Amino acid sequence: MWFAGNAAHLVPIFSVRGTKSGIDDADNLAWKLAFVINSVGPERLLDSYSDERVFAAHENPGYGKKSTEFMAPPSFAFELMPTAVLSLAVRHPGMRLLINPRQTSVISYTKSPLNAMSDPLANGPAPGAVLPECPLALVERGDVRGAHMTGLVALRFTALYFCETSGIPADLRELEVHARTRGLPLPFTLVPVCRRQPIDATRLTAWDRLGRTAPDVRRAPGHAASHPPGWTRTWPLDACER
Amino acid sequence: MTDSELDTVYTRLCKTMTELGEPSSPLFLARFALLAIGRLGNADAALRLIENACDGMNAPATR
Numbered sequence: 001m002w003f004a005g006n007a008a009h010l011v012p013i014f015s016v017r018g019t020k021s022g023i024d025d026a027d028n029l030a031w032k033l034a035f036v037i038n039s040v041g042p043e044r045l046l047d048s049y050s051d052e053r054v055f056a057a058h059e060n061p062g063y064g065k066k067s068t069e070f071m072a073p074p075s076f077a078f079e080l081m082p083t084a085v086l087s088l089a090v091r092h093p094g095m096r097l098l099i100n101p102r103q104t105s106v107i108s109y110t111k112s113p114l115n116a117m118s119d120p121l122a123n124g125p126a127p128g129a130v131l132p133e134c135p136l137a138l139v140e141r142g143d144v145r146g147a148h149m150t151g152l153v154a155l156r157f158t159a160l161y162f163c164e165t166s167g168i169p170a171d172l173r174e175l176e177v178h179a180r181t182r183g184l185p186l187p188f189t190l191v192p193v194c195r196r197q198p199i200d201a202t203r204l205t206a207w208d209r210l211g212r213t214a215p216d217v218r219r220a221p222g223h224a225a226s227h228p229p230g231w232t233r234t235w236p237l238d239a240c241e242r
Numbered sequence: 243m244t245d246s247e248l249d250t251v252y253t254r255l256c257k258t259m260t261e262l263g264e265p266s267s268p269l270f271l272a273r274f275a276l277l278a279i280g281r282l283g284n285a286d287a288a289l290r291l292i293e294n295a296c297d298g299m300n301a302p303a304t305r
Contacts, residue, residue, distance in 0.1 A: 084276055085276060092277065
């Protein structure tokens with residue numbers, strides 16, 4: 001039996017956290033059910049629904065509490081300090097986050113069984129965190145178009161390789177061959193993310209014109225799976241089999 | 243910061259609060275604290291300062 005959505009009304013109303021979490025619950029369950037029904041994912045994928053969303057249910061009250069304190073201050077101090085923050089926020093942008101009831105915070109599934117652990121990436125998101133969004137140029141078949149990081153999200157495993165230009169080392173290119181021979185349930189695509197204009201304009205390449213860095217191996221819908229430093233050659237494929 | 247500079251800051255704090263008046267001083271001090279915390283940029287140090295500032299102050303007994 002699955003108990004999904006906001007049916008339990010676990011969190012205070014102020015942040016609309018219950019509704020948002022309910023949508024997340026349904027989304028999380030829906031793609032996993034679809035994967036298992038269509039034999040794209042193993043049955044144990046369904047267990048991760050509970051692991052991830054129970055984790056989220058434990059995180060939610062903290063966010064709900066913050067909004068409640070903002071909307072219905074439990075003491076004079078919870079009125080004084082927001083007043084101080086509000087009066088400073090115009091000229092001191094750093095203060096603004098203190099009066100944001102964090103209605104849009106997204107849960108990072110830091111303990112999800114779908115995360116593949118490796119050495120942390122210093123400047124990237126932790127495994128289980130949502131893929132950070134940023135504008136990118138996508139180069140493909142000699143064409144360049146404006147897009148975003150989430151434009152790389154598709155029904156496939158997407159490995160991002162961060163590099164200066166589009167030269168992918170031979171052993172990395174072999175990953176795509178290995179992926180085919182291993183019979184992964186979804187296509188495996190290696191997408192270089194370049195800091196400079198890609199030399200090879202034929203294969204799908206993301207070009208980060210501002211030269212920032214971002215995450216690397218992604219798991220199916222929109223959460224970072226892990227990071228390659230210290231990887232073995234087939235490590236990303238092992239991660240896909242989760 | 244020299245001793246005399248510290249004294250100047252202290253006196254400016256007193257004069258500013260005097261001009262604002264007692265009722266406005268809690269808000270002024272809250273604003274000052276927030277800006278100081280932002281400038282400090284260190285959560286552990288800020289938490290220690292909160293503890294130090296509270297140390298020796300007693301909450302009034304409630305009846």
